[in-house]
Amino acid sequence: MALRILSLFMLFYCSISYAELITSLPGQPFNVSFRQYSGPGCSSLGFGAFMELGPFKPSKNGSLVKNDYSWNLGHYIPQLAKLLIEYNRRPSTKPIKLKSIALGNPLLDLDISVQAGNYLWAHGAISDKTLYLERTVCNNSKYLREYAHNQYSEGCNYVFNITVPDEVGKDVQFYDLLLPKCPSDLEKISCRNVIIQASCWPLVYQEDNLDMNLIPLVAEIIQEGIPIWLYSGDQDSKISLTQTRLIANNLARDLKLVTFSNYVPWYDKKQVGGWSQSFGVATEGESVPYLTFVTVRGAAHEVPFTSPSQALTLFRSFLSGSPLPRPRVR
Ligand SMILES: *[C@@H]1O[C@H](CO)[C@@H](O)[C@H](O)[C@H]1NC(C)=O
Ligand SMILES: *[C@@H]1O[C@H](CO)[C@@H](O)[C@H](O)[C@H]1NC(C)=O
Ligand SMILES: *[C@@H]1O[C@H](CO)[C@@H](O)[C@H](O)[C@H]1NC(C)=O
Numbered sequence: 001m002a003l004r005i006l007s008l009f010m011l012f013y014c015s016i017s018y019a020e021l022i023t024s025l026p027g028q029p030f031n032v033s034f035r036q037y038s039g040p041g042c043s044s045l046g047f048g049a050f051m052e053l054g055p056f057k058p059s060k061n062g063s064l065v066k067n068d069y070s071w072n073l074g075h076y077i078p079q080l081a082k083l084l085i086e087y088n089r090r091p092s093t094k095p096i097k098l099k100s101i102a103l104g105n106p107l108l109d110l111d112i113s114v115q116a117g118n119y120l121w122a123h124g125a126i127s128d129k130t131l132y133l134e135r136t137v138c139n140n141s142k143y144l145r146e147y148a149h150n151q152y153s154e155g156c157n158y159v160f161n162i163t164v165p166d167e168v169g170k171d172v173q174f175y176d177l178l179l180p181k182c183p184s185d186l187e188k189i190s191c192r193n194v195i196i197q198a199s200c201w202p203l204v205y206q207e208d209n210l211d212m213n214l215i216p217l218v219a220e221i222i223q224e225g226i227p228i229w230l231y232s233g234d235q236d237s238k239i240s241l242t243q244t245r246l247i248a249n250n251l252a253r254d255l256k257l258v259t260f261s262n263y264v265p266w267y268d269k270k271q272v273g274g275w276s277q278s279f280g281v282a283t284e285g286e287s288v289p290y291l292t293f294v295t296v297r298g299a300a301h302e303v304p305f306t307s308p309s310q311a312l313t314l315f316r317s318f319l320s321g322s323p324l325p326r327p328r329v330r
């Protein structure tokens with residue numbers, strides 16, 4: 001059984017028409033408050049289970065609790081993949097073949113992923129002085145750790161509760177920096193998440209741990225031979241493309257992956273959809289891009305909401321395991 005795990009996508013494009021609503025997954029011990037789908041999915045998806053995951057996370061006893069941090073996907077999917085790999089190693093289980101994983105604007109490492117200073121500064125949203133304060137007094141990860149423990153230092157409070165909001169202004173959304181002020185209910189959009197996940201729900205009860213660094217886990221998944229795509233809506237400052245690119249480059253270096261394609265634009269409907277680069281291992285007769293980094297131009301934290309057409313092009317390539325569309329050679 002070929003199974004792919006994606007984040008965010010598909011439900012918008014094909015799954016609802018192809019997939020059937022399911023009331024519970026095998027072994028799922030409770031009734032969930034969100035919809036789940038199963039079915040053949042898009043042409044090359046194989047069989048998958050689709051789950052809508054709102055602003056909730058599974059608690060240890062299997063019930064859903066509110067997720068205080070709007071970052072489920074990047075956080076849980078690598079853990080889920082790891083559990084799948086472990087599950088497959090158990091004797092006398094029918095293995096669930098995981099083919100590839102795509103993660104959009106994922107929180108993979110608190111110390112890297114959430115640092116927004118450079119991004120906001122380069123977009124003119126904070127001043128030189130504030131960037132300096134973030135470098136010397138308090139950065140995003142320090143602030144988020146304090147926030148999680150509800151213990152604010154004077155420095156962090158000054159930088160992130162006063163200076164940054166004053167400069168950025170209240171009409172700008174961090175998850176979509178260039179979005180014009182929207183009169184409609186933004187909450188609805190920002191809270192809505194969709195993931196496609198494997199049918200191993202009972203395996204994913206893991207305590208949320210803010211300090212978890214998922215990069216080693218992602219490295220392990222790649223070393224198992226499972227390709228990973230890291231894509232990034234380039235208007236998101238919460239988990240910005242610069243930080244995800246840093247993680248991709250570090251992974252490629254640490255895993256000694258070679259550059260498969262130069263850093264180039266990819267296309268959607270004759271427009272530049274974003275930029276991408278892939279890394280991999282070249283073996284005789286077969287070359288597999290194990291790591292693909294993609295930006296989505298003009299997209300926000302949740303790519304399909306702001307950029308459905310680019311998202312579809314991106315996911316077509318992902319599902320078929322083929323490179324993103326390039327411009328025609330002139
Ligand atoms: C789930 O809901 C169904 C239908 O409402 C009910 O029959 C079943 O007992 C519930 N299961 C659990 C574990 O609560
Ligand atoms: C399960 O855990 C959640 C959160 O820790 C708690 O609110 C809920 O009451 C627990 N439910 C049961 C049945 O123990
Ligand atoms: C963020 O701040 C912490 C604590 O001061 C520091 O250890 C860490 O290196 C900083 N991270 C970055 C990326 O500057």
Ligand SMILES: *[C@@H]1O[C@H](CO)[C@@H](O)[C@H](O)[C@H]1NC(C)=O
Nearest residue numbers: 150151152157158160161162
């Ligand atoms: C942050 O600022 C707001 C008002 O600007 C204030 O009400 C709140 O208490 C501050 N938070 C902390 C942790 O000091």
